[in-house]
Amino acid sequence: MDLRTVDRTLARVQQVSGLAFSSFSALHLGGHLLASFSFSLADTALFASRVFYQNPVVEPLVVGASLVVHIGSSLARVVIRTRNIKKLNSRLEKDKLENSAEKMERTNAAEEVVKKPAQTAAQRELQFHRLSGYVLTALVGVHVLATRITPLKVLPDTSIIDLTFVTHSLRADWTAPLFYPYYIILGTAGIYHTAFGIQQALSSMKLMRKRVNPGTWTTALLVSAGIMTLAILGIAGIFEDVPIPLASKWHDLTEVMPLVAMGKL
Numbered sequence: 398m399d400l401r402t403v404d405r406t407l408a409r410v411q412q413v414s415g416l417a418f419s420s421f422s423a424l425h426l427g428g429h430l431l432a433s434f435s436f437s438l439a440d441t442a443l444f445a446s447r448v449f450y451q452n453p454v455v456e457p458l459v460v461g462a463s464l465v466v467h468i469g470s471s472l473a474r475v476v477i478r479t480r481n482i483k484k485l486n487s488r489l490e491k492d493k494l495e496n497s498a499e500k501m502e503r504t505n506a507a508e509e510v511v512k513k514p515a516q517t518a519a520q521r522e523l524q525f526h527r528l529s530g531y532v533l534t535a536l537v538g539v540h541v542l543a544t545r546i547t548p549l550k551v552l553p554d555t556s557i558i559d560l561t562f563v564t565h566s567l568r569a570d571w572t573a574p575l576f577y578p579y580y581i582i583l584g585t586a587g588i589y590h591t592a593f594g595i596q597q598a599l600s601s602m603k604l605m606r607k608r609v610n611p612g613t614w615t616t617a618l619l620v621s622a623g624i625m626t627l628a629i630l631g632i633a634g635i636f637e638d639v640p641i642p643l644a645s646k647w648h649d650l651t652e653v654m655p656l657v658a659m660g661k662l
């Protein structure tokens with residue numbers, strides 16, 4: 398199989414696994430956004446959506462496996478793309494050395510395309526999408542460790558986890574200033590990457606014909622950041638009183654998280 402066929406297959410795997418995972422991420426993030434209106438509404442959404450995503454078939458396959466497959470296929474495509482760009486650049490270098498004036502002109506024009514693409518709105522928005530993919534890749538593992546794997550290892554009943562677990566981290570003495578940007582960045586990247594990814598996957602599969610005007614996704618990114626910031630302020634209890642009856646439990650869970658990460662629990 399040549400590299401182009403491999404890349405095409407990986408692209409399809411990336412799209413299908415992304416779409417499968419978006420059945421979770423859309424519910425998850427949509428539920429959190431309700432915290433801008435009311436904390437208890439967002440908490441109710443968490444409990445309601447859990448019926449779907451913590452189902453014994455859905456959680457390992459639709460959430461877990463599709464996430465791993467999506468990240469794997471995405472990173473494999475990044476490697477192929479980087480190799481192709483390197484190859485193209487070295488071919489251009491070789492062409493340059495051959496040195497006919499006409500060739501030089503063509504090479505310079507081609508270089509413009511490879512090295513300095515005119516950043517149209519559509520290209521910038523694709524770059525944002527790729528960047529949000531890297532942000533999610535960097536953060537989602539720690540997030541799942543904290544919110545799902547540690548409770549599974551330590552608690553007899555994980556259904557007691559609610560959004561006050563997040564509120565607790567946003568009120569922790571010295572780490573709170575880190576948790577605000579962490580959750581806002583994680584959530585904004587999640588909304589943008591999921592929405593853009595769904596549109597891109599459906600268009601590639603020819604299941605969606607309507608084109609999105611360039612610039613629309615830049616607005617969507619700014620709106621995502623705004624509404625996610627409001628939601629995190631809502632979860633922190635800035636707009637209403639949010640008591641944390643299980644604060645000592647959340648404190649203990651946070652303490653044992655590094656042990657779970659090191660495989661000692």
Ligand code: HEM
Nearest residue numbers: 422429447450451456460541544545558563580583584587
């Ligand atoms: C806005 C920031 C976010 C907050 C406050 C948040 C909060 C939570 C909470 C409380 C849980 C535990 C859920 C439960 O026990 O039912 C959880 C689980 C999880 N979150 Fe998030 N989350 C956020 C963003 C994200 C993003 C952007 C993603 C990825 C796109 C993500 C992926 C996950 C996954 C995969 C789980 C484990 C689900 C399971 O297997 O049951 N979260 N999150």
Ligand code: HEM
Nearest residue numbers: 415416418419471527530531533534537591594595597598
């Ligand atoms: C925590 C969740 C996710 C992570 C960690 C993640 C990660 C990534 C990464 C690293 C890339 C590669 C970026 C690049 O090519 O440079 C990517 C691309 C992509 N993702 Fe995701 N993703 C997630 C969720 C989703 C969801 C829910 C969808 C919805 C369909 C999706 C659809 C896509 C698509 C279509 C691409 C290809 C973009 C392109 O052609 O450049 N992803 N993702």
